[in-house]
Amino acid sequence: MIKHHPTPALLLAFTQGQLGASLSIAVSAHLEHCECCRHQVLALQETSAQYLDDDIEVDEWEDDEMISTITDNDYELHPKQSSPLRVNIREHEYTLPKALQSVGLSNWLKLGKLSRARVDLNEGEVHTNLLHIEKGGAIPRHTHKGFELTLILAGEFKDEVDTYVPGDFIWLNDANTHSPSTETGCLCLTIANNSMHFVQGISQVLNPVGKLIY
Template identity: 45%
Template sequence: MIKHHPTTTILQRFVDGDLPVSVSIVVASHVEICLHCQQRSMQLTEQSAKALFQQASGQEILVQSSDLDDLDMTIDEISMMDSITSIDVTEDKMASETPLPKTVTEIEINGTRIALPRAMRSIGLKPWQGFGKISRARAVLDDGHLKMSLLHLAKGGGIPTHTHNGFEITLLLESSFHDDMGEYNAGDFIWLDGKHTHSPLTEQGCVCLTVSNDAIHFTQGGSQLLNPIGKFIY
């Protein structure tokens, strides 16, 4: 059962198209599998559409007859331009056409096949890299300082106690893990920042989709020696 969801503010920004690409992909992936957030997103979309319609209908538009004549001329000119340029555009498109990104519906990790959310299926992944029981495949996505990755923790794997120099969004795609704040299952959406300290651990292994804008920072014991590789994990 999904217990952790994006806030209403995040969903509203998602509906409005006002999120960075990588964050929008994670939210879209959660909405795809969460009936509660599907319904909430539909409500927010309807509310936004009504607000825009009311705003538009409240504006008076005065049209002069001469303006209509100019409009007719403009439409005729556009039609002529379309007929002239359509062939050129088609020829140019044929000359420069490139293959569409390959659609990948699932991936294999340690012999287990994992279905990918629709929002992830046209995004490439760099080769998997491993460190102990932690493996990461970075998404081929240019989103400024934000990094999106698939993260795999093997059975019995965990990440030592740490906090975050920036923020970290985690969408659990497969299985479960727990930390100091609770237990998380497939579909859970978790947004953490420097106010949170935790040590994730999974008994069965898990796969997550993550987005972060900075490295994690280990806070206890000998694990602090690992801080130079904090950027590897996220």
């Protein structure tokens, strides 16, 4: 059961088209899993449409197409149908969310039980990745110098706070530390604007390569 969701403010910004490409994709992918948040976004869209309808006389619109542009958001809630995009990593095959169907991916970089592929969105310091953790894998205890968003796409992982399943939307910052691990393996979408920073034991010697993972 999904327990971690985008904040109401983030859903509102998404509905109003105020998010960058990476966060828009992450929220869209979460909506594919989460009926509760889909209903919230639909309600926000209806409220926005009602507000515009109250403030603008109908005869000011040239045709119904302009109204449908505001009230119908195909990309956000009903992405155009296409052949499912699948990725193969370490003998596992995963079907990606519709929100990721038309993005470019780099080759996979493999570091022990971790593998990551960059999502090509060209957003400067904001890096978006697919992160795969093999069965029995873990990331040493760490924090981030900026923010870290993790959306579970397949499998599950746990940390000191909770166990996460597909659709869980986890937003952390430099005030948080955790050490994710998975018994079954998992695939995640991650977004971060700075490198991870290991904070415990010998793993701290890996800090110079933190940007290779995020």
